[in-house]
Amino acid sequence: MNASVREQFPILNQEVNGHPLVYLDSAATSQKPRAVLDAVRRYYELDNSNVHRGVHTLGSRATDAYEGAREKVAAFIGAAHPEEIVFNRGTTTGLNLVAASYGDANVNEGDEIVLTPIEHHSNLIPWQQLAKRKGAVLKYIEPNPDGTINVEAAAKVITDKTKIVAIAYVSNVMGVVHPVKEIGALAHKHGAVIVVDGAQSTPHTKVDVQDLDCDFYALSGHKMCAPTGIGALYGKKALLEKMEPVEFGGEMIDEVGLYESTWKDLPYRFEGGTPIIAGAVGLGAAVDFLNELGMDNIAEHEHKLAMYAMRRINEIEGLRVFGPQERKVGIVTFNLDDVHPHDVATVLDSYGVAIRAGHHCCQPLMRWLEVSSTARASFYLYNNEQDIDRLIDALIRTKEYFGDAT
Known part of the structure; x- marks a missing residue:
């Protein structure tokens, strides 16, 4: 990625606390390029109308834009049919839909739901609630010491009683890429379905749901521009x-009667109420933007940044990095000596460097790591090595500050 890509994100052209902004919190939410901002603005200025209902021109244009976005998302992740794409509020909503609809209909008492202990809460709590409702059993694949998951560990847990395997493609804390294709094949061998949390994978790597052969895949637009x-x-x-x-x-x-009703065909039966039209238009524009840059180019850029960040971070004594040394996705999670991650993030912010601190909606993972919280720097297509150098300089200053304070 070159400087011209960065220039397309107007929010990055500002100072925070007297320093040029370095935004390293894209795993929480990415920034938006002008192409997306302009698409949403144009929709509201020129095409704002409800979809699927009116026959007037604005309604037709809005419907075309909304359904065109569905086709773009379907192609972007390799879906066989546009109607396999259900628009919603994001990954959390999608996972809850699967748990409430497919789960309630197919999981019974004594059946097993297989997860990992490093899942985001959005891919954990819906299955906990399903298990409670149905009397099912939750089982967990044991991670390796570095947080990776392998198929051999999954094979010890997935059985003929397993009905659902739910796993993130990429960990939102450690950036680990899980072998979801192989785990999915194992699930299918036992008659189970695999549900993939794609929140952290879709923005960063080329996804083909047919090649993965996953049964369900959920994504969030705000993490992908x-x-x-x-x-x-x-x-x-x-x-x-x-x-x-x-x-x-x-x-x-x-059709609606006083006592019985019937539902539309896919995907509309799952999109009750006025949909998120402007959001879908923005998502379609984001897909166009990412396609223009090329997902392979984005993945290569992030990999280089992640490995550069790992080299630089390892230069700082007293800093513990969580997860494997080899990184493909731009997420680096760490703790600095005995300094609380919130204090680290606060000092970094004083130097204009924005990172995330806390449990990252992964409290079971924090307990597995034997910490209460961590600091997380996450990179995306608009970041560069200078941003990482600024991070390292700020971390060194943070360490000196708290060292002097003690």
Whole structure:
């Protein structure tokens, strides 16, 4: 990625606390390029209307933009059919839909749901609640000491009683890329489905859901240059067709009577109410932007940044890095001596460097790591080595500050 890419993100052209902004929190939410900002603005200025209902020109243009975005997302992740893409608020909503609809219909008492202890809460709590409702058993694949997951460990846990395997493609804390294709094949061998949390993978690497052969795949637009509040759930058509809606109202109905109603075909039965039209338009524009840059180029850029960051961070004594040394995705999570991560993040912010601190919605993982919280720097296509140098300089100053304080 060159300087011209960075220039397309106007928010980065500012100072924070008297220093040029270095934004290293893209795993929480990415920044938005002008192409996306302009697309959303144009929609509201020129095409704002509800979709699927009106026959007037604005309604037709809005519908074309909304459904065009669905086609773009389907192609972007390799779905076989646009109707396999259900628009929603994001990964959390998509995972909850699968748990509430597919899970309630297919999981029974004594059945098993297989997870890992390093999942984001959004890919943990819905399955906990499903297990409670249905009397199912939660089982966990044991990670390796560096946080990676291998198929051999999964094979010890997945059995013929397993109905659902839910796993993140990429860890939001340690940047680990999990072998979801191989674990999915193992799940299918035992008659189970695999649900993939794609929040951290979709923005950073080329995804092909047909090649992965995953049954469900959830993503969030705001982590891939799109607006907040928009995301998508991919589901195999044969599975979605058998699933019941979990939200009811306008847009998702076919016929309504006083005592019985029927639902529309896919995907509309899962999109009750006025949809997130502007968000979908923005997501479509984000897909165009990422495609223009090339996902392989983005992945290569991030890998180089991540490895550079690991080399520089390892120069700092007293800094503990969590996860493997080899990084493919731009996420580096660490703790500095005995300094609380929130204090680290606060001092870094005083130098204009924005990182994340806390448990990152992964409290079971924090307990597995035997810490209460961590600091996390995450990189994306608009970052460069100078940003990492600024991070390292600020960390050194932070260490000196707290060293002097003691």
